[in-house]
Amino acid sequence: MAKRPARAAKRKSARKAAARKAPAKKKAAAARKSRKRKTPARKAPGRKAPARKAAKRKTAARKATRPRRTAAAAGPAARSGGLGRELRLRLEIEELHAAYAYCLDHGSIDDWPDFFTEDCVYKLISRENHDLGLPLGTMFAEKRGGLIDRVVSVKQTSVYHERYMIHLIGGTRVLGEKGGVIEAVSNYVLLETLPNQYTRILNAGRYRDRIVRVGGALKFREKLCIYDSTLVPASIIYPV
Numbered sequence: 001m002a003k004r005p006a007r008a009a010k011r012k013s014a015r016k017a018a019a020r021k022a023p024a025k026k027k028a029a030a031a032r033k034s035r036k037r038k039t040p041a042r043k044a045p046g047r048k049a050p051a052r053k054a055a056k057r058k059t060a061a062r063k064a065t066r067p068r069r070t071a072a073a074a075g076p077a078a079r080s081g082g083l084g085r086e087l088r089l090r091l092e093i094e095e096l097h098a099a100y101a102y103c104l105d106h107g108s109i110d111d112w113p114d115f116f117t118e119d120c121v122y123k124l125i126s127r128e129n130h131d132l133g134l135p136l137g138t139m140f141a142e143k144r145g146g147l148i149d150r151v152v153s154v155k156q157t158s159v160y161h162e163r164y165m166i167h168l169i170g171g172t173r174v175l176g177e178k179g180g181v182i183e184a185v186s187n188y189v190l191l192e193t194l195p196n197q198y199t200r201i202l203n204a205g206r207y208r209d210r211i212v213r214v215g216g217a218l219k220f221r222e223k224l225c226i227y228d229s230t231l232v233p234a235s236i237i238y239p240v
Contacts (some may be wrong), residue, residue, distance in 0.1 A: 017147050025055050026216075027085070028040060039238045043047050044056075046122075049191075050105055060192070070211065082115065086174055086221060089177075089182065090096075090172055090174050090184075093174065093182070093211065093218065094169075094170050095164055095193045096211070096218045096220075097172065097207075100115050100167075101169055104165060104167060104238060104239060105165050105166055105167055109151050109154055109238065109239075110151060111146035112151060113148055113151065113203075115148060116144060116219055117219050117221045118143065119143055119159070119220075119221070120141075120142075120220060120221055120222065120223070121222045121223070122139070122140070122141040122150075122222075122223050122225075122239070122240075123137040123139065123143055123225065124137055124138045124139035124140070124141075124186055124236070125137035125138065125225070125226055125227075125231055126138070127205065130224070131147075139239070139240070150239065154214075154237055161195070162193055162194075163193065163194050165190070166190070166191040166192075166193075168187045168188065169186055169187070169189070169207070170186065170187055170214075171186055172184060172185075172186040173186070180213065181210055181212055181221065182209055182210070182211040182212070182218075183209070184209045185207065185208055185209070187199050187206050187207075188206065188207055188225070189201060189203075190202045190240055202233060202236065203227050203232070203233075203236065204227060204228055204229070206226050207224070207225060207226075208223075208224040209223050209224075225240040
């Protein structure tokens with residue numbers, strides 16, 4: 001009979017202890033719930049891998065289908081350091097050609113050698129000979145002294161009728177630049193008008209130029225006047 005009161009007392013004390021712990025458990029559970037609300041749910045680390053792999057596959061597919069822009073495909077603009085620089089250079093060459101044409105058409109032929117360097121080469125040659133690598137040309141001058149000789153020949157030794165020349169130059173294209181030497185090509189048409197006659201095309205073809213800077217100004221180191229026709233009129237007196 002003595003054991004029953006003792007057991008009853010233990011149960012009562014256990015209930016009291018549980019009653020004291022219940023508020024603490026409720027507070028802990030409430031704190032866990034509030035932390036879950038504040039902290040965003042984290043995805044399982046293994047779920048991101050498929051998304052990354054898919055993105056990488058898409059990027060690789062876009063790169064594979066995208067055309068590659070090489071220096072050769074981009075043209076002289078890319079090889080010479082950008083479109084802006086290539087355009088400025090082309091404008092400079094066009095201005096050089098404009099001054100060259102004005103000198104021969106309306107100015108003094110005495111100024112013609114000033115457009116060339118001291119070690120220059122000037123040649124008027126047919127397209128056929130040029131393509132075959134044959135050196136023979138209709139007009140040839142080497143170094144500045146050769147140009148001056150040509151000027152003297154036109155002014156003093158040649159006998160010819162008075163005539164008017166017009167140079168039409170266009171389609172300038174910069175082919176490249178290496179070691180300070182600019183390579184360019186342009187189309188030209190040379191018109192000739194004699195007194196009491198219709199204007200006619202005297203010569204047509206392309207300039208193949210090698211140009212350098214001398215004292216900040218562009219000058220021709222080599223000028224090849226490559227005309228298209230195999231027949232040349234005997235009246236080519238002035239430089240082309």
